[in-house]
Amino acid sequence: MRVLFLGTGTSSGVPSILCDCPVCRSSNPKNKRLRSSILVTLDGRNILVDTATDLREQALRYRVGRVDAVLFTHAHADHVHGIDEIRIFSYHNAAPVPCYGNEETIATIHRQFPYIFVPEEERESFAPRIATHVTREPFRLFEREIVPVPIGHGKQTILGYRIGGFAYLGDCNSIPPESETLLQGLDVLVLDALRDRPHPTHFSLDQAMAAARKLRPKQTLFTHMAHQLDHDDVNRNLPSGMALAYDGQVLELNDPA
Numbered sequence: 001m002r003v004l005f006l007g008t009g010t011s012s013g014v015p016s017i018l019c020d021c022p023v024c025r026s027s028n029p030k031n032k033r034l035r036s037s038i039l040v041t042l043d044g045r046n047i048l049v050d051t052a053t054d055l056r057e058q059a060l061r062y063r064v065g066r067v068d069a070v071l072f073t074h075a076h077a078d079h080v081h082g083i084d085e086i087r088i089f090s091y092h093n094a095a096p097v098p099c100y101g102n103e104e105t106i107a108t109i110h111r112q113f114p115y116i117f118v119p120e121e122e123r124e125s126f127a128p129r130i131a132t133h134v135t136r137e138p139f140r141l142f143e144r145e146i147v148p149v150p151i152g153h154g155k156q157t158i159l160g161y162r163i164g165g166f167a168y169l170g171d172c173n174s175i176p177p178e179s180e181t182l183l184q185g186l187d188v189l190v191l192d193a194l195r196d197r198p199h200p201t202h203f204s205l206d207q208a209m210a211a212a213r214k215l216r217p218k219q220t221l222f223t224h225m226a227h228q229l230d231h232d233d234v235n236r237n238l239p240s241g242m243a244l245a246y247d248g249q250v251l252e253l254n255d256p257a
């Protein structure tokens with residue numbers, strides 16, 4: 001199993017439009033963060049986690065050749081607004097792309113993108129072909145187990161996903177005890193860490209570190225960073241086994257059962 005970070009930035013991306021701060025002006029490529037998303041490759045099949053606003057740029061930059069399924073964490077704009085780019089992938093697959101999410105996420109996608117769900121014979125222009133599936137319990141996708149992990153994101157309960165020894169908790173500021181039991185024995189945990197100061201819907205870096213210490217994965221990578229966090233400055237001060245992720249980072253992991 002291979003995991004590619006397509007984006008590690010918060011909703012505005014880094015640099016942020018109209019910002020002059022040192023991180024936004026930085027020439028370090030690791031301070032350039034597209035909107036958060038990952039691509040998981042398993043047996044040659046590509047599973048995209050979220051269709052971020054930057055999906056077109058991500059697909060071109062990292063030469064994403066196909067998308068076989070999408071796992072949605074939630075329906076905030078930065079995680080969904082690249083959904084129109086699924087057009088090209090569904091056309092190449094000659095089949096609808098299966099998309100999974102919790103009830104609220106799937107309902108919001110249907111409400112916010114009604115043009116996608118107009119029957120094909122009634123449509124005059126090209127739209128993504130997607131097949132939505134509400135998921136709550138672990139399910140099999142391409143003969144592998146995908147475990148949805150309910151997590152808190154402000155007032156919402158959204159989904160992280162566990163695949164084998166890997167878990168991705170993209171936007172998160174609390175982990176309920178039932179979900180902690182789903183996150184034991186991890187090789188790699190990817191966890192939201194927005195900035196140093198607390199935020200109502202995202203873990204701060206300190207809160208994310210505390211959550212990681214409790215779950216004790218072998219390695220923790222932080223994502224969904226805002227422009228307050230300079231990649232090299234923060235990484236220098238993190239304990240071993242923890243680091244900020246960066247766009248384009250690749251992880252090679254053991255295949256899940």
Ligand SMILES: [Zn+2]
Pocket residue numbers: 010011036076078079171224
């Ligand atoms: Zn987000």
Ligand SMILES: [Zn+2]
Pocket residue numbers: 015016019020021022023024025227
């Ligand atoms: Zn800035």
Ligand SMILES: [Zn+2]
Pocket residue numbers: 074076153171
């Ligand atoms: Zn969000």
